[in-house]
Amino acid sequence: MKTPEIDLPEGFHAHFGDDPEQVALDLAKAVAGFLRERLAEAPRASLVVSGGSTPLPFFRALSRADLDWRRVDLLLADERWVPEDDPASNTRLVRENLLQGHASDAHFLSLKQPGATPLEGLEAVKEELSCLTLPLDVVILGMGNDGHTASLFPDAPELPRAMDPDCPDLVAAATPPSQPHQRISLTRPPLRDARFTALHLKGGDKLETLRRALVTPDDVMSMPVRGFLKPGLNVFWSP
């Protein structure tokens, strides 16, 4: 494959390949290696993954990694506020594709708690996540072509607070009118400050969106993914 022309800033790490399965495997190997390193020096490690369609081969490859999953706290970066058996549920994707094999021993922290809306369930979610220590260890982000990441959507009324560099909340409800479901999302600080962060993208359209995001990196409100484009970021991309 001719590596696509994109000028990633200094300090970014490009992991580009022409086979989506191979790039997903490369990401799984990188994440498993980082988790093993963390578990060699800390009692537990945290792993935050994103939903959507891109991560599925990554989930399946990571589920086969042999590590001490009992000491891994696994959670989603965001969730649609739907029952776990709903086709739109990210929790369902994680249970069916990542919480399998070796990874079935991971301690899964669910963003979907009782409550008719994410706002009603917010306190229960905060309680569920209260065992986490910051900074998070591994965060895997996706991106939409509108520049959203996690459930930090440009049209979400909650975005200004959730994208505040000093947002005091770990998690927030999100009600972007562009989306069919209400959402819940980790906020900018915990997602920004992880020890290992990867942006996992598939398709030329996503690369074009990343190019656009990199042009004016400070305008995080129109493209929230910009809040996470910083040195050290690993970009895993395939066509």
Ligand SMILES: O=C(O)[C@H](O)[C@@H](O)[C@H](O)[C@H](O)COP(=O)(O)O
């Ligand atoms: O709940 C979600 O939708 C995800 O967390 C979201 O942030 C996702 O990563 C992007 O929308 C990309 O989704 P695709 O991988 O399906 O393009």
